[in-house]
Amino acid sequence: xxxxxxxxxxxxxxxxxxxxxxxxxxxxxxxxxxxxxxxxxxxxxxxxxxxxxxxxxxxxxxxxxxxxxxxxxxxxxxxxxxxxxxxxxxxxxxxxxxxxxxxxxxxxxxxxxxxxxxxxxxxxxxxxxxxxxxxxxxxxxxxxxxxxxxxxxxxxxxxxxxxxxxxxxxxxxxxxxxxxxxxxxxxxxxxxxxxxxxxxxxxxxxxxxxxxxxxxxxxxxxxxxxxxxxxxxxxxxxxxxxxxxxxxxxxxxxxxxxxxxxxxxxxxxxxxxxx
Numbered sequence: 709x710x711x712x713x714x715x716x717x718x719x720x721x722x723x724x725x726x727x728x729x730x731x732x733x734x735x736x737x738x739x740x741x742x743x744x745x746x747x748x749x750x751x752x753x754x755x756x757x758x759x760x761x762x763x764x765x766x767x768x769x770x771x772x773x774x775x776x777x778x779x780x781x782x783x784x785x786x787x788x789x790x791x792x793x794x795x796x797x798x799x800x801x802x803x804x805x806x807x808x809x810x811x812x813x814x815x816x817x818x819x820x821x822x823x824x825x826x827x828x829x830x831x832x833x834x835x836x837x838x839x840x841x842x843x844x845x846x847x848x849x850x851x852x853x854x855x856x857x858x859x860x861x862x863x864x865x866x867x868x869x870x871x872x873x874x875x876x877x878x879x880x881x882x883x884x885x886x887x888x889x890x891x892x893x894x895x896x897x898x899x900x901x902x903x904x905x906x907x908x909x910x911x912x913x914x915x916x917x918x919x920x921x922x923x924x925x926x927x928x929x930x931x932x933x934x935x936x937x938x939x940x941x942x943x944x945x946x947x948x949x950x951x952x953x954x955x956x957x958x959x960x961x962x963x964x965x966x967x968x969x970x971x972x973x974x975x976x977x978x979x980x981x982x983x
Contacts, residue, residue: 726772726775727751730771731749731769735756745757745797746766746801748927750929765814766805770786770925773896777896782899785896786821789815791813793805807957810934810951811953815830816935822899837849837854838851839851855941858908859908861889862891863911864893865893869916874915874947876976876982880976892909897924908968909972910972915947925961926962937967943969943970943974945967946963
């Protein structure tokens with residue numbers, strides 16, 4: 709799928725042709741379930757209210773995470789959150805209903821499109837992973853009751869921006885190097901997070917001089933993965949507070965994100981509190 713030169717999505721990021729195809733496909737399929745009353749998407753400016761209004765759930769959606777990887781055949785994915793609507797079914801959904809904190813999610817998940825297609829979802833009863841078998845056209849449970857290791861052997865960060873990171877992040881990255889940790893960064897958040905969910909590790913996307921509020925979207929990327937991380941025994945923070953405690957003020961709000969093994973996040977935050 710060719711790029712769409714000069715086209716930006718509602719979040720201000722460059723948009724690929726397949727971003728829009730994934731968005732349209734997921735929107736139509738979610739609407740067809742009859743269970744969803746409203747959807748917010750990284751590829752759409754505002755809230756999409758679905759006809760019928762009887763659905764009980766609100767979906768936050770990143771249709772194609774890491775789409776810049778498409779041209780080099782690297783991993784991409786889909787990320788989603790599920791919230792309970794606040795108004796009674798049958799009424800028009802108020803725009804404020806989609807601005808719920810991540811702590812109010814009832815489920816979240818992602819699909820990773822790579823050497824295998826993997827579907828991971830989390831509820832308040834645990835995190836489970838399924839792998840797609842194309843010969844049978846079925847997903848099979850391959851990772852039951854997933855638990856994020858307390859410590860890992862790798863970290864993921866775009867250290868091309870190292871000089872513009874906060875001092876505490878620079879100090880933490882130096883610690884990772886001193887300890888001989890491997891640097892693993894794919895350019896797709898969903899792929900890096902999946903590695904750490906399996907093996908342990910930490911993903912870091914700090915604020916920078918170019919993006920002082922952070923780059924990742926709170927509703928579409930940070931909240932769903934933070935929910936999964938916490939349900940699997942990990943942690944997620946913006947450097948000051950847990951991601952899931954942030955009260956959103958806008959659909960496309962951005963935030964720094966530090967997510968992964970609990971002991972590694974705690975060490976990073978100890979550096980943050982020293983500054």
